[in-house]
Amino acid sequence: MCGVFGVWGVPEASRITYLGLHGLQHRGQESAGIVTARGDQLYSFKRMGRVADVFNESALDALPGTVAIGHVRYSTQGMSIVKNAQPFAVEFAGTSLAIAHNGNLTNAGELRAELEAAGSLFHTTMDTEVFVHLLARAKGTLVDRLQKVLPRVRGAYSLLILTPDQMVAVRDPHGFRPLIVGRAPSGGPVFASESSALRLVEAVAEREVEPGEIVRVDADGETSHRVGASLPQPHQCIFEHIYFARPDSQIFGARVYEVRKAIGRRLAREEPVADADVVIPVPDSGTAAALGYAQEAGVPYEMGLIRSHYAGRTFIEPSSSIRHFGVKLKLSPVEHVIRDRVVVVVDDSIVRGTTSRKIVRMLREAGAKAVHMRIACPPTKNSCFYGIDTPTTAELIASTHSVDAIADFLDADSLAYLSIDGLHDSVTGRPGFCDACFTGNYPVPVPQVRFEGRLTERD
Numbered sequence: 266m267c268g269v270f271g272v273w274g275v276p277e278a279s280r281i282t283y284l285g286l287h288g289l290q291h292r293g294q295e296s297a298g299i300v301t302a303r304g305d306q307l308y309s310f311k312r313m314g315r316v317a318d319v320f321n322e323s324a325l326d327a328l329p330g331t332v333a334i335g336h337v338r339y340s341t342q343g344m345s346i347v348k349n350a351q352p353f354a355v356e357f358a359g360t361s362l363a364i365a366h367n368g369n370l371t372n373a374g375e376l377r378a379e380l381e382a383a384g385s386l387f388h389t390t391m392d393t394e395v396f397v398h399l400l401a402r403a404k405g406t407l408v409d410r411l412q413k414v415l416p417r418v419r420g421a422y423s424l425l426i427l428t429p430d431q432m433v434a435v436r437d438p439h440g441f442r443p444l445i446v447g448r449a450p451s452g453g454p455v456f457a458s459e460s461s462a463l464r465l466v467e468a469v470a471e472r473e474v475e476p477g478e479i480v481r482v483d484a485d486g487e488t489s490h491r492v493g494a495s496l497p498q499p500h501q502c503i504f505e506h507i508y509f510a511r512p513d514s515q516i517f518g519a520r521v522y523e524v525r526k527a528i529g530r531r532l533a534r535e536e537p538v539a540d541a542d543v544v545i546p547v548p549d550s551g552t553a554a555a556l557g558y559a560q561e562a563g564v565p566y567e568m569g570l571i572r573s574h575y576a577g578r579t580f581i582e583p584s585s586s587i588r589h590f591g592v593k594l595k596l597s598p599v600e601h602v603i604r605d606r607v608v609v610v611v612d613d614s615i616v617r618g619t620t621s622r623k624i625v626r627m628l629r630e631a632g633a634k635a636v637h638m639r640i641a642c643p644p645t646k647n648s649c650f651y652g653i654d655t656p657t658t659a660e661l662i663a664s665t666h667s668v669d670a671i672a673d674f675l676d677a678d679s680l681a682y683l684s685i686d687g688l689h690d691s692v693t694g695r696p697g698f699c700d701a702c703f704t705g706n707y708p709v710p711v712p713q714v715r716f717e718g719r720l721t722e723r724d
């Protein structure tokens with residue numbers, strides 16, 4: 266869960282990158298960083314926190330040059346500390362190199378052990394640092410080195426790499442995470458995890474970096490290279506469409522908003538509620554699916570829950586216990602929309618079930634006659650090892666409980682999920698998706714996970 270952004274040959278590259286990172290803020294709020302290049306120097310600034318809190322005028326003034334890469338982070342590997350913030354900048358083969366990574370490597374542990382045994386000294390606990398040590402040990406140009414080492418790296422990576430005289434964008438052969446390239450008004454290339462970031466800087470999206478492609482940019486222009494042999498079809502993360510990507514983005518060749526509405530329409534056909542009075546979303550990620558559901562079902566669509574966009578990640582809890590305090594800070598019911606009505610509430614997914622349970626309770630306390638929960642994906646039964654921060658399989662309620670048992674836990678009048686076929690039929694664009702969190706069909710081998718089923722009250 267991270268976002269990467271890079272620009273080449275634009276005035277005020279650090280400020281453009283700062284704006285681009287704002288457009289990717291939903292992909293990570295733990296830390297933000299920018300590295301620029303001028304002459305034979307790289308300039309770096311990174312801190313814990315959101316983009317608007319990390320950078321100010323003087324920080325951006327201290328990042329000169331017309332070339333920059335940036336990163337927003339939500340940790341899936343390595344602790345959430347400033348040392349692990351990215352871009353990760355190092356001295357490298359007589360020059361400087363910075364790297365920004367979205368994804369998660371599945372064999373980082375074994376590669377790290379092998380590198381440490383051979384004398385490499387790691388400075389962070391991030392899997393991203395493995396790339397740097399592998400590259401340092403290889404020979405040739407940066408592209409040569411990437412072509413030598415990347416076939417050894419397994420898992421998900423969309424990378425931006427910057428040296429004083431070149432920028433490189435790489436996407437793993439499975440294409441797990443999105444990475445697109447666009448054109449700035451000045452003519453320079455712009456790379457971003459999602460098109461939401463390009464629009465913000467008035468760049469025009471051109472194409473996706475292909476799965477298994479290396480795009481190199483320098484003063485002479487852009488060249489395209491391959492990581493290795495092409496896979497017959499990619500394994501793009503289908504959960505990006507369900508939850509993670511911004512609905513105004515286009516990823517994997519499809520508009521996220523339209524995919525979510527199609528999911529909602531299919532869900533309405535598969536799992537109707539006969540006497541529904543109103544369809545409401547759990548905002549924000551359930552919003553477009555709920556709209557599709559309501560349109561297909563011919564039931565009024567209302568904003569029955571309002572999300573506070575000002576609830577931070579940490580807050581001070583009152584010493585006297587207020588029930589369900591955390592969820593009340595984020596969501597609040599619009600009572601007159603809910604009271605005495607049969608409510609269909611649409612959410613993107615259920616992870617542990619505890620938040621959904623609190624939402625059902627909130628709707629009942631607001632006077633709902635009945636609460637029917639509809640979920641815009643199949644039951645989430647398996648952890649992700651490719652860059653989405655899911656809890657362990659043991660903590661995923663659907664891994665150990667039937668849909669009926671989950672409905673009982675939520676205290677919902679009914680609960681239904683979209684089918685796996687319904688999900689695949691709803692997702693347009695480039696074919697080839699990973700759906701392992703629903704099916705367990707991991708396209709890249711993952712560590713064995715042992716678990717015992719249990720319900721948990723933790724959020």
Ligand code: SF4
Binds near residue numbers: 504699701
């Ligand atoms: S396991 Fe799920 S969240 Fe992870 S890459 Fe696959 S589809 Fe995406």
